[in-house]
Amino acid sequence: METQNIVLTGFMGTGKSTVGRLLAARLGYQFVDTDELIVARDGRAIAEIFHQSGEEIFRRLEAAVAQELSEVTGLVIATGGRLMVDETNAAALRRNGRVFCLTAEPQEIISRLGDDNRRPLLNVPDPVAQIQRLLTARQAAYGRFPQINTGGKSPEQVAHEIEAHCMNETYLPVTHPTGQYEIIVGENLLAQTANLAQIRGPFVVVTDTHVAPLYAARCQDATAVITVPAGEQHKTLASIQTIYDGFLAANLDRKGTVVALGGGVVGDMAGFAAASFMRGVDFVQCPTTLLAMVDASVGGKTGVDLPQGKNLVGAFKQPTAVLADTTTLLTLPPAEFASGMAEVVKHALIASPDLLARLACGDWILHSENQFLLSSLRPLVVEAVQVKRDIVQQDPFEQGRRAVLNLGHTFGHAVEQVSGYAVRHGEGVAMGLVAAAHLSARLGLCDSGLPVQIEGVLQNVGLPTRIPADLSPVSLYQAMGHDKKKAAGKLRFVLLREVGDVFVAESVAETAVLDTLTALQVEGEQQQ
Numbered sequence: 022m023e024t025q026n027i028v029l030t031g032f033m034g035t036g037k038s039t040v041g042r043l044l045a046a047r048l049g050y051q052f053v054d055t056d057e058l059i060v061a062r063d064g065r066a067i068a069e070i071f072h073q074s075g076e077e078i079f080r081r082l083e084a085a086v087a088q089e090l091s092e093v094t095g096l097v098i099a100t101g102g103r104l105m106v107d108e109t110n111a112a113a114l115r116r117n118g119r120v121f122c123l124t125a126e127p128q129e130i131i132s133r134l135g136d137d138n139r140r141p142l143l144n145v146p147d148p149v150a151q152i153q154r155l156l157t158a159r160q161a162a163y164g165r166f167p168q169i170n171t172g173g174k175s176p177e178q179v180a181h182e183i184e185a186h187c188m189n190e191t192y193l194p195v196t197h198p199t200g201q202y203e204i205i206v207g208e209n210l211l212a213q214t215a216n217l218a219q220i221r222g223p224f225v226v227v228t229d230t231h232v233a234p235l236y237a238a239r240c241q242d243a244t245a246v247i248t249v250p251a252g253e254q255h256k257t258l259a260s261i262q263t264i265y266d267g268f269l270a271a272n273l274d275r276k277g278t279v280v281a282l283g284g285g286v287v288g289d290m291a292g293f294a295a296a297s298f299m300r301g302v303d304f305v306q307c308p309t310t311l312l313a314m315v316d317a318s319v320g321g322k323t324g325v326d327l328p329q330g331k332n333l334v335g336a337f338k339q340p341t342a343v344l345a346d347t348t349t350l351l352t353l354p355p356a357e358f359a360s361g362m363a364e365v366v367k368h369a370l371i372a373s374p375d376l377l378a379r380l381a382c383g384d385w386i387l388h389s390e391n392q393f394l395l396s397s398l399r400p401l402v403v404e405a406v407q408v409k410r411d412i413v414q415q416d417p418f419e420q421g422r423r424a425v426l427n428l429g430h431t432f433g434h435a436v437e438q439v440s441g442y443a444v445r446h447g448e449g450v451a452m453g454l455v456a457a458a459h460l461s462a463r464l465g466l467c468d469s470g471l472p473v474q475i476e477g478v479l480q481n482v483g484l485p486t487r488i489p490a491d492l493s494p495v496s497l498y499q500a501m502g503h504d505k506k507k508a509a510g511k512l513r514f515v516l517l518r519e520v521g522d523v524f525v526a527e528s529v530a531e532t533a534v535l536d537t538l539t540a541l542q543v544e545g546e547q548q549q
């Protein structure tokens with residue numbers, strides 16, 4: 022992966038340049054101080070620029086430098102105290118950099134600045150009060166980034182702390198129509214939820230009865246924990262009412278944040294509740310299933326089921342952060358882990374031949390002694406979620422490209438439904454991926470080796486590749502007609518030309534679909 026920049030912001034005297042230099046040396050990155058760069062570009066000292074040309078010109082120079090640095094990678098950037106207060110500058114530097122805000126108490130800032138505290142800004146009778154006033158004014162801007170408290174620490178210690186964040190956590194910025202957020206993937210993130218997710222006000226955690234006893238206590242400082250019964254059958258408006266009741270009991274208002282802690286069911290419901298409560302409060306996703314990490318938590322779709330069908334009520338609600346703590350996956354029931362793997366394979370087929378190749382070797386079955394898997398969880402989640410991120414960025418409201426995320430799902434939903442949900446979603450998707458590949462090969466779109474390759478990968482991650490013989494092709498075909506993803510009466514299928522090249526076929530001949538389904542069952546019977 023490309024080397025993202027590390028960007029340090031914060032008040033003067035918090036050690037951005039000193040820490041930045043140390044950090045750059047440790048990581049082998051180049052160090053840049055924006056003030057120094059401005060001086061080098063302009064040829065005048067900062068005080069002279071202010072004095073001769075005025076603050077506005079200085080801010081323009083800052084903006085130009087921010088744009089310039091946002092196109093380079095492998096840098097540690099110490100920014101001038103106000104540079105990141107500007108939203109445009111912050112957005113530019115966040116696109117390819119991870120930002121940390123260094124903090125310190127006013128008294129410590131003054132003593133660190135030494136003689137320098139004669140800087141014009143602090144050349145006032147009560148500099149402590151002045152710093153306090155400025156910090157309050159910038160609180161909203163600085164609070165957009167994780168805070169690193171430098172109080173009582175040496176610059177080496179601070180650099181080490183930031184380095185640990187960068188080494189242990191992968192940070193994926195996501196841009197959507199109304200802003201930006203970050204997906205952070207790493208181990209033991211839940212204990213730092215408020216800081217990593219930049220939650221400023223009070224927050225409530227929404228979780229389910231399985232996850233609450235395991236992980237709710239790790240989200241320290243939550244005002245309240247709202248627990249709904251676990252399971253898809255509780256993804257209902259009644260649970261939403263329970264969640265609203267919890268919000269009201271916790272006095273949640275529009276300054277508060279809702280944190281979803283759980284699988285896709287919790288994420289969908291907490292997101293919908295956050296979208297609608299008081300017309301919208303901030304929302305953070307802490308997914309604890311593989312499926313939620315690589316799929317449900319990203320893209321902004323939220324909602325509940327109605328008795329008439331799945332996901333019939335909902336809203337687009339973008340999170341302000343997604344924290345995927347991979348240690349939580351270790352307690353997942355293995356069948357749930359395998360279910361998430363179906364979406365991982367799907368993402369690999371859509372856009373990541375590398376990921377597919379890796380899934381073909383190694384032991385991808387979850388059990389407690391599987392050291393191979395445990396050390397591979399972060400890269401697995403990162404690569405799989407990146408595929409979804411890239412697609413939802415292109416198509417935030419599901420009007421085009423995002424349809425490819427339904428690969429394997431038209432078949433998969435039919436299998437789930439006709440089996441009376443005896444086949445779980447991930448298993449259905451696995452069978453659906455095989456069916457999509459066989460259909461593609463039957464139509465001459467891909468090489469006949471591709472279905473075989475995909476079956477090999479699915480077997481290696483512990484998923485089925487054959488459709489149960491008691492589900493008749495005709496009943497499956499009929500069930501597909503009820504799938505909400507059909508367009509204007511014709512069945513649409515997502516098909517493959519090769520790994521990384523998938524597309525939506527608008528009308529596929531019924532016979533080809535039926536023949537594919539029949540072949541997948543007949544072979545299955547012969548194997549048994």
Ligand SMILES: NC(=O)c1ccc[n+]([C@@H]2O[C@H](COP(=O)([O-])OP(=O)(O)OC[C@H]3O[C@@H](n4cnc5c(N)ncnc54)[C@H](O)[C@@H]3O)[C@@H](O)[C@H]2O)c1
Binds near residue numbers: 256285
């Ligand atoms: N919004 C989207 O874009 C999107 C995308 C895909 C799926 N979804 C939705 O996601 C839901 C499925 O999500 P899911 O598969 O995560 O199901 P889930 O939320 O029901 O979780 C599966 C089970 O695992 C338990 N669990 C969760 N985390 C655990 C952990 N760390 N340790 C032990 N047990 C744990 C849960 O309590 C539950 O029993 C569906 O409702 C689906 O519609 C949404």
Ligand SMILES: [Zn+2]
Binds near residue numbers: 364430446450
């Ligand atoms: Zn799915």
